[in-house]
Amino acid sequence: MTSNVQAYRASLLHFCNDPAFDEHATLWHTDGLLVIADGKVVAADDYDKLLSTLPAGTTVHDWRGKIITPGFIDTHVHYPQTDIIGSPASGLLPWLNTYTFPTEGRFDDEAHATEVADFFLAELLRNGTTTAAVYCTVHPQSVNAFFGRSHALNLRMIAGKVMMDRNAPEFLLDTPESSARDSETLINRWHNKGRQHYAITPRFAPTSSDAQLKLAGELASQYPDTYIQTHVAENTDEVKWVKELFPDSRSYLDVYDRCGLMRKRALYAHCIWLDDGDRARMAATHSVATVCPTSNLFLGSGLFDFAGADKLHMPVSLATDVGGGTSFSMLQTMNELYKVGRMSGIHLAAQRMFYMATLGGARALQLEGTIGSFATGCEADFIVLDPQSTPLLSRRSATTNSLEEQLFALAMLGDDRTITATYSAGICVHQRSAWI
Known part of the structure; x- marks a missing residue:
């Protein structure tokens, strides 16, 4: 890894296939680490697995409690x-x-x-x-x-x-x-x-x-x-x-x-x-x-x-x-x-809807491997979702019992306030103001 590595700690969600047809399509890391360099994904896996691979001095941006998914x-x-x-x-x-x-x-x-x-x-x-x-x-x-x-x-x-x-x-x-x-x-x-x-x-x-x-x-x-x-x-x-x-x-x-x-x-x-x-x-x-x-x-x-x-x-x-x-x-x-x-x-299912909005969209555009997932080499277009972005969503998120329930709550109750930050090619191009 090069010295311009950036790392983001949060729950990670992306897909390798359509969950409607593949029970192993959803890739979920409860405590995950997204590692990028030069605007592209280097790795996405469990935090404990990847932390030791980071170059000395790498800043780990802490988004724990939130979910990072492809844009x-x-x-x-x-x-x-x-x-x-x-x-x-x-x-x-x-x-x-x-x-x-x-x-x-x-x-x-x-x-x-x-x-x-x-x-x-x-x-x-x-x-x-x-x-x-x-x-x-x-x-x-x-x-x-x-x-x-x-x-x-x-x-x-x-x-x-x-x-x-x-x-x-x-x-x-x-x-x-x-x-x-x-x-x-x-x-x-x-x-x-x-x-x-x-x-x-x-x-x-x-x-x-x-x-x-x-x-x-x-x-x-x-x-x-x-x-x-x-x-x-x-x-x-x-x-x-x-x-x-x-x-x-x-x-x-x-x-x-x-x-x-x-x-x-x-x-x-x-x-x-x-x-x-x-x-x-x-x-x-x-x-x-x-x-x-x-x-x-x-x-x-x-x-x-x-x-x-x-x-x-x-x-x-x-x-x-x-x-x-x-x-x-x-x-x-x-x-x-x-x-x-x-x-x-x-x-x-909520997982299929999130797939349609990420990897499914990339496949539709013939851009799989370029955007839409955290596969190594993909462009680092990603967003940070906040399950506590509104009082109602926060209350519902506290009682969810599975990933499917949490994603479904985000889909039913979320809106622009749920987007904490948006990154394009590894650069933050939107961050929600705390007072909005």
């Missing part, structure tokens, strides 16, 4: 919608027209986009989210503003310019050719610059012509290590509209499949109104469903079918979907995820 990974969120979170509407399509489109029109101003990006990133970090798949707007300025701020903070983020050439206000429309050209320019500027990744981002099928979707597919083929992100089968009115716009496609998902937009690193938000043929195709192409429970409940879109997804081994991950989603907190998102499962007759 949360949010696989679907809209930074331009920060200012319309919690806006009332009767459903998805009215919400887009009343709030989203007018708000996104302001992001042609890079100064405005930068100010919102600063607040958005601070809010992610305050809630323990260290990586997110982020939608910008149709304006390249919005992408440059976001990546500029994320790169300055050395965060591992994914983002892309929305592609949208129809069925939206004129001030938000591009063309198939301009969207592909602008996206390629942004890919060359930002993709794999530091810890930044680019996502090819057709908003959703109703706002993209067939020509635009095909050009997006060509880009995805030309740049196979980029991401793809879009929406599918969120709302019954939306599904009906897509059928009218693309009558030759077997399903909503098939619209994207025909254009070459299903592959590894393809992220599909919502996936509520899919059939088994769609789910099987998701599994076969390694395309990922990004489940957005707070948004789906808020907009009345429907309930994600966990049983159907698991039956066909469809990849799933967890997302906030701010601003349709009502919280930046992945803990609050777990709270709603559990309730969605119960309404469908499914019990989601």
Whole structure:
């Protein structure tokens, strides 16, 4: 070990697999030590095992009584919608027209986009989210503003310019050719610059012509290590509209499949109104469903079918979907995820929900071994959770009888106050003030 070693003592939680399918997937050290150097994990094990391996003079940061886990990974969120979170509407399509489109029109101003990006990133970090798949707007300025701020903070983020050439206000429309050209320019500027990744981002099928979707597919083929992100089968009115716009496609998902937009690193938000043929195709192409429970409940879109997804081994991950989603907190998102499962007759264990927010998110992004766990060599993105962060959570934590009960209490009762500190690449990028 080198002289720049840092060590953190606390309970440690991470995963080597999905606890729903592997009883040995959860890695838990009641009195653990996380050792990092040069922004990466050196070791994570019991305190007694690792203490003697530390170089002389190493400071051990004492977080006993708290839980250290990998930083949360949010696989679907809209930074331009920060200012319309919690806006009332009767459903998805009215919400887009009343709030989203007018708000996104302001992001042609890079100064405005930068100010919102600063607040958005601070809010992610305050809630323990260290990586997110982020939608910008149709304006390249919005992408440059976001990546500029994320790169300055050395965060591992994914983002892309929305592609949208129809069925939206004129001030938000591009063309198939301009969207592909602008996206390629942004890919060359930002993709794999530091810890930044680019996502090819057709908003959703109703706002993209067939020509635009095909050009997006060509880009995805030309740049196979980029991401793809879009929406599918969120709302019954939306599904009906897509059928009218693309009558030759077997399903909503098939619209994207025909254009070459299903592959590894393809992220599909919502996936509520899919059939088994769609789910099987998701599994076969390694395309990922990004489940957005707070948004789906808020907009009345429907309930994600966990049983159907698991039956066909469809990849799933967890997302906030701010601003349709009502919280930046992945803990609050777990709270709603559990309730969605119960309404469908499914019990989601807390350990599986924490897996979905950490290693599961990394796997969805094809970043296992880079983020999402404390495996040796992973980047040291981690958070410190406080089971005593509120009087109620403290009282409930005192009576828990197992790790599962403690994690479940954190998921049901925790929020941004539960995040004591957030670290990115070994650097503290948020610490909760004692008086908050």
